[in-house]
Amino acid sequence: MPATRPVQWNLTIRSLHWLSALAVIGLFSSGWWMTGLGYYDPWYHQAPWWHKSFGITLLAVTALRVGTRLVTAAPPTQGALLERRAAHAGHFLLYALLVSVMVTGYLISTAEGKGIDVFGWVTVPALLTPFKDQATIAGSIHWYCAWALVILAAGHALFAIKHHVIDKHDTLRRMVGINHNDTTSH
Template sequence: MWRNSTSGWGLVSILLHWLSALALVGLFVLGWWMTGLDYYDGWYNLAPWWHRSVGMLLLAATLARLAWRLPQPAPALPGPRRERLAAHLGHVALYALMLLVPISGYLISTAEGDGISVFGWFTVPALVSDLPNQASLAGTVHWYGALAMMGLAAGHALAALKHHSRDRHDTLVRMLHPRHARRGGTPPP
């Protein structure tokens, strides 16, 4: 139930998937909203603190997700070859953006040499700082990377809904319930 199988996702993969999805959407909405705050707004300093803290935790979760995913089997993708290829390329692009966006956010936040406090629990040190135009260039990458990630995530969700409702594949169900990770995809007795 915890591990993936060739017929379904395990509980660890399912939880990491949905927690990542929730965090990604939440961070995008928070990031968009906080760019409109003025200096006198009470959230002017608090919103970026939350954004950076959750962003660093999401980066750690993404690295853990990749470390978990690589040695595990992946359920077979249904559908024609070109759809399976598109799904594979989409997943690779999503993972790349899930690394690029928080790393570029890290580079924005550490541009002046300060580390990132993660909810006051620990500080991620500034390993790279004082590069020419670091905050500006990283900010551009962060913004456009986040937009691309939201576009890909929307396409990912629409494809899952299409496979579920039109094609009648169990793609979406496998990401909702670990019982499909058992051999043959049959529920436990």
């Protein structure tokens, strides 16, 4: 890691952050929508294929994001000690929930021993031997973790806005890519 800490996140980190945010919103929305589809609905088979393809893509993006984050210096965290600790705990929980949702999605999709076709480009194999009621158990965990992820992500967004508007911290500007010294951005 560089000796000096940057004042904002680099373009790679920012891009992966916002791409992940869009994917989580889209996957949650499509997952919720899919639960209401009837068997004879034209999207009954097609929607899960898209959902799984984007889910596996998000898994790859998340792995890239974590790897990039491990070798990238972070801007200093702002706020009081308790706020900084809460921020670190919240980020850890966001990643844990994100991974939990994707792993349980994988377990749902591979419960019958078949791999996951990703956009027709590659098939992710079913690596685990299916266990009793795998799809049902993983489905329940997937649903609750997805809700927890979206609720925590909403809180994450609200805190970023609070830090920007009330605390006048650079937290949001650093993730958007606006220089903290740019007075035209206030």
